[in-house]
Amino acid sequence: MEGAGAMTLTVEHINKxxxxxxxETIESLSDINMEVKDEEFICILGxxxxxxxxxxxxxAGLEHPDxxxxxxxxxxxxxxxxxxxxxxxDYSLYxxxxxxxxxxxxxxxxxxxxxxxxxxxxxxxxxxxxxEFGKSYPHELSGGMxxxxxxxxxxxxEPTVLLMDxxxxxxxxxxxxxxxxxxxxxxxxxxxxxxxxxxxVDEAVFLADRIVVLTQxxxxxxxIIPVNEERPRDRTSVEFAKIRRHVLDLINQKCVLQ
Amino acid sequence: MGIxxxxxxxxxxxxxxxxxxxxxxxxxxxxxxxxxVAWEVIAIVLDNQFILPRLGSVFAVLLHPTADILxxxxxxxxxxxxxQRVIAGFLxxxxxxxxxxxxxxxxxxxxxxxDSLMQMLRPIPPLAWVPLALAxxxxxxxxxxxxxxMGAFFPILLNTLDGVKGVKKTWIETAEILGAKEHQILSRxxxxxxxxxxxxxxxxxxxxxxxxxxxxxxxxxxNSGLGYLIMASYNWGQVPVIIAGMIVIGLIxxxxxxxxxxxxxxxxxxxxxER
Amino acid sequence: MRxxxxxxxxxxxxxxxxxxxxPAQTTNSTVGILYSKGVGPMPMLLATKQIxxxxxxQPFVSIGSKSGIGKVVAYSGQLPxxxxxxxxxxxxxFATDAxxxxxxxxxxxxxxxxxxxxxxINDHPADAAALEADFLVGKGNFTYGNxxxxxxxxLNDAFPTVRYTNDPSPVWINGTKRFVNxxxxxxxxxSELKNVTGDQLDAKLFAFGPYQDAKQQLxxxxxxxPKKITxxxxxxxxxxxxxxxxxxIALKKWQYFNDTYGxxxxxxxxxxxxxxxxxxxxxxxxxxxxxxxxxxAGPQVMQMAATNVVQMGYVGVPPTVAAIDKxxxxxxxxPVNTEGSGxxxxxxxxxxxxxxxxxxxxxxxxxxNPLKIAAPGKGSxxxxxxxxxxxxxxxxxxETS
Numbered sequence: 001m002e003g004a005g006a007m008t009l010t011v012e013h014i015n016k017x018x019x020x021x022x023x024e025t026i027e028s029l030s031d032i033n034m035e036v037k038d039e040e041f042i043c044i045l046g047x048x049x050x051x052x053x054x055x056x057x058x059x060a061g062l063e064h065p066d067x068x069x070x071x072x073x074x075x076x077x078x079x080x081x082x083x084x085x086x087x088x089x090d091y092s093l094y095x096x097x098x099x100x101x102x103x104x105x106x107x108x109x110x111x112x113x114x115x116x117x118x119x120x121x122x123x124x125x126x127x128x129x130x131x132e133f134g135k136s137y138p139h140e141l142s143g144g145m146x147x148x149x150x151x152x153x154x155x156x157x158e159p160t161v162l163l164m165d166x167x168x169x170x171x172x173x174x175x176x177x178x179x180x181x182x183x184x185x186x187x188x189x190x191x192x193x194x195x196x197x198x199x200x201v202d203e204a205v206f207l208a209d210r211i212v213v214l215t216q217x218x219x220x221x222x223x224i225i226p227v228n229e230e231r232p233r234d235r236t237s238v239e240f241a242k243i244r245r246h247v248l249d250l251i252n253q254k255c256v257l258q
Numbered sequence: 259m260g261i262x263x264x265x266x267x268x269x270x271x272x273x274x275x276x277x278x279x280x281x282x283x284x285x286x287x288x289x290x291x292x293x294x295v296a297w298e299v300i301a302i303v304l305d306n307q308f309i310l311p312r313l314g315s316v317f318a319v320l321l322h323p324t325a326d327i328l329x330x331x332x333x334x335x336x337x338x339x340x341x342q343r344v345i346a347g348f349l350x351x352x353x354x355x356x357x358x359x360x361x362x363x364x365x366x367x368x369x370x371x372x373d374s375l376m377q378m379l380r381p382i383p384p385l386a387w388v389p390l391a392l393a394x395x396x397x398x399x400x401x402x403x404x405x406x407x408m409g410a411f412f413p414i415l416l417n418t419l420d421g422v423k424g425v426k427k428t429w430i431e432t433a434e435i436l437g438a439k440e441h442q443i444l445s446r447x448x449x450x451x452x453x454x455x456x457x458x459x460x461x462x463x464x465x466x467x468x469x470x471x472x473x474x475x476x477x478x479x480x481n482s483g484l485g486y487l488i489m490a491s492y493n494w495g496q497v498p499v500i501i502a503g504m505i506v507i508g509l510i511x512x513x514x515x516x517x518x519x520x521x522x523x524x525x526x527x528x529x530x531x532e533r
Numbered sequence: 534m535r536x537x538x539x540x541x542x543x544x545x546x547x548x549x550x551x552x553x554x555x556p557a558q559t560t561n562s563t564v565g566i567l568y569s570k571g572v573g574p575m576p577m578l579l580a581t582k583q584i585x586x587x588x589x590x591q592p593f594v595s596i597g598s599k600s601g602i603g604k605v606v607a608y609s610g611q612l613p614x615x616x617x618x619x620x621x622x623x624x625x626x627f628a629t630d631a632x633x634x635x636x637x638x639x640x641x642x643x644x645x646x647x648x649x650x651x652x653x654i655n656d657h658p659a660d661a662a663a664l665e666a667d668f669l670v671g672k673g674n675f676t677y678g679n680x681x682x683x684x685x686x687x688l689n690d691a692f693p694t695v696r697y698t699n700d701p702s703p704v705w706i707n708g709t710k711r712f713v714n715x716x717x718x719x720x721x722x723x724s725e726l727k728n729v730t731g732d733q734l735d736a737k738l739f740a741f742g743p744y745q746d747a748k749q750q751l752x753x754x755x756x757x758x759p760k761k762i763t764x765x766x767x768x769x770x771x772x773x774x775x776x777x778x779x780x781x782i783a784l785k786k787w788q789y790f791n792d793t794y795g796x797x798x799x800x801x802x803x804x805x806x807x808x809x810x811x812x813x814x815x816x817x818x819x820x821x822x823x824x825x826x827x828x829x830a831g832p833q834v835m836q837m838a839a840t841n842v843v844q845m846g847y848v849g850v851p852p853t854v855a856a857i858d859k860x861x862x863x864x865x866x867x868p869v870n871t872e873g874s875g876x877x878x879x880x881x882x883x884x885x886x887x888x889x890x891x892x893x894x895x896x897x898x899x900x901x902n903p904l905k906i907a908a909p910g911k912g913s914x915x916x917x918x919x920x921x922x923x924x925x926x927x928x929x930x931x932e933t934s
Contacts, residue, residue, distance in 0.1 A: 478834070
């Protein structure tokens with residue numbers, strides 16, 4: 001069931017401290033509040049170390065905030081929940097499983113019968129454009145191909161929200177651009193809500209409906225910038241450059257030092 | 259034109275690979291052959307069968323593996339008996355070490371509970387357990403399995419622990435997010451993820467277990483096996499039998515190591531290519 | 534001047550009476566004893582000239598002479614001090630106190646079988662030799678270098694040098710107690726048996742009841758059937774040792790003993806060269822399952838007795854005595870043999886008997902290259918006999934490596 005009703009993901013007053021050695025605590029996230037609407041594409045943008053990955057992991061239920069809560073509608077998310085799928089930067093594919101078997105992983109966990117699994121796997125491997133590579137192993141694929149498998153593996157169990165942690169960071173510029181387009185394509189076809197973490201302004205401006213800009217540590221929401229440009233967006237257009245400029249200025253003036 | 263060039267390139271590649279394989283094989287058998295030649299030369303020069311028997315006398319034993327040796331049965335039967343014992347001890351060790359290693363790797367509580375005991379027992383050589391094994395388990399297969407098992411246990415345990423700890427966090431988290439329960443994480447992520455390292459532990463553990471066979475079969479009440487054959491031959495000063503026994507032990511050891519490595523190459527190739 | 538001469542003569546007289554002017558060789562001759570911890574390596578050590586000779590129990594003396602590696606100097610019964618070593622104690626049958634208390638009739642039956650078997654050996658030495666060769670090494674051949682000797686030939690050569698007797702005669706008892714004293718002097722016996730003499734010593738060492746009963750029953754022709762037990766009894770013996778031949782012959786010719794005497798050890802697996810399980814049958818009734826375990830050395834068998842892994846055993850006097858001294862609860866039932874060891878030297882040595890051996894030892898010692906003779910273990914009968922024989926001939930012995 002895709003996009004079940006109008007879901008809202010709320011992040012309320014999230015605070016997180018990390019204890020370093022010798023009882024030195026570092027404030028990682030400070031009072032994060034945001035509301036994500038159904039089918040939105042949100043980019044979380046910030047410099048390295050600003051806690052954006054931590055925020056994503058808290059939303060995923062992999063880590064606990066010190067205070068505050070994450071909710072989908074009224075359900076509190078305090079542990080991994082199937083409504084939230086996650087794609088890691090290192091793809092995290094299981095190297096001992098073929099592409100088909102990777103995609104089927106989540107289905108296997110829930111005891112989906114084999115015939116049904118095959119149907120679903122076929123659907124998603126086609127969506128990823130990798131239909132001939134079903135029996136290949138991850139180490140036989142390129143970085144871009146592996147990332148596509150990671151995405152459809154997460155999609156196969158039909159989550160409402162996709163959390164993506166700098167998924168294209170390890171790829172070259174050409175592949176990256178291609179995958180960004182493919183991701184938008186998949187997003188439009190499957191109508192998921194996406195939270196996408198990145199430190200690239202270009203990427204954020206190209207992909208997002210709204211950009212959530214975080215400050216340096218301790219990460220606070222500095223600004224949430226809407227990008228109203230229609231898709232497909234032209235990276236070389238004047239409008240694109242203007243928005244880019246605007247975001248960069250904002251970051252440099254307002255969001256660097258707080 | 260392009261096709262011809264491609265063929266030449268493939269041809270060259272094949273030839274170079276062949277040459278490299280030939281060269282590697284040559285190097286691998288060079289030293290053993292040199293040792294065999296040197297052995298015979300020295301044996302002839304020394305002319306003393308007790309220091310170094312002639313190759314012929316050792317081969318006389320090896321080439322008659324079905325001949326009875328001083329009422330102790332033949333080479334093949336004794337080799338099989340030793341193998342049975344080693345496999346039994348090895349399996350018992352694996353059955354305990356693998357679950358314990360997984361438990362220690364997954365749970366801090368389990369780890370802390372067992373860690374100091376394991377650290378204490380680890381450096382004790384299996385041979386040192388012989389008197390106690392004999393007193394506790396009396397004469398028979400159980401005491402032998404204990405000795406052999408003690409030899410195999412720690413490599414398997416430590417490698418399992420290592421393998422489990424080495425499973426990528428994101429693999430586990432992916433499974434959690436996809437809805438896996440703890441037992442599913444264990445069977446579908448931890449075990450396959452740790453499998454290559456565990457397999458290495460099994461390979462090393464088997465090698466050590468095989469080394470323990472002589473020690474284990476030295477225990478009184480043993481009247482069969484390669485280790486026993488060697489000791490009995492020592493008793494009667496039959497040096498060629500001792501050396502023949504040692505060679506058989508070595509060959510079987512190589513054979514199993516090769517088998518383990520074969521599985522490693524086939525099933526765990528992904529490990530190398532992941533890193 | 535005259536005073537000086539008188540003084541010199543006086544000094545010379547003093548020195549002569551003090552014995553300091555005797556030829557240096559005789560008093561300072563030494564022989565090195567190498568403890569090889571077992572007799573297995575001895576033929577090899579002799580053949581590779583790492584030792585000049587060895588003293589060992591049979592059949593290792595015969596192995597040495599039959600394979601041409603060495604020649605016999607003397608068998609143990611002939612070693613000096615003259616006549617004191619004739620019929621010297623060697624191996625015994627022991628039983629644990631627990632077994633003696635719970636099932637003395639079983640011990641009696643085993644003793645009876647042993648006695649019957651010894652009789653057979655003395656009456657049929659050639660057959661016994663073949664059976665023992667079968668038990669020890671499946672009648673196989675020994676190969677030493679280019680020489681191959683048949684084990685049957687070796688045993689045929691060895692059997693006459695061993696006295697198979699089970700009689701705990703006064704001579705034997707005294708010999709054993711003298712041995713204990715030697716052990717005390719050498720410092721190998723230090724606890725339970727030290728400072729114990731007379732009847733107390735006897736009580737600690739011996740339990741001849743079963744022997745007497747068995748002898749009586751054999752003489753009368755009827756044996757008493759022991760009560761049946763369900764737990765197996767384990768009997769230990771030494772691998773490569775022919776002194777316990779009575780046990781081997783009993784196993785190999787069980788039918789004969791069953792038919793002739795009414796007691797037998799019937800192996801359960803007839804194909805085994807050295808059966809590991811047998812049934813003790815008395816008067817046609819199987820009364821106990823007997824497990825047979827071969828150990829590599831006496832102390833190992835005694836350790837098994839201490840942990841109750843074995844309840845009876847055929848071993849040498851020294852390890853039995855040492856065990857009793859340490860508190861192991863066992864008793865000696867009776868001897869299984871006397872004598873049965875020998876001294877053998879390199880085949881090229883200028884030696885034909887003990888006297889020429891002594892001369893050789895003196896010559897080598899004077900030349901700064903004392904003889905190296907291997908013995909099985911510190912405190913063993915062979916070790917003790919060798920040391921005392923050398924001492925009697927004015928040679929000191931010391932451990933060497």
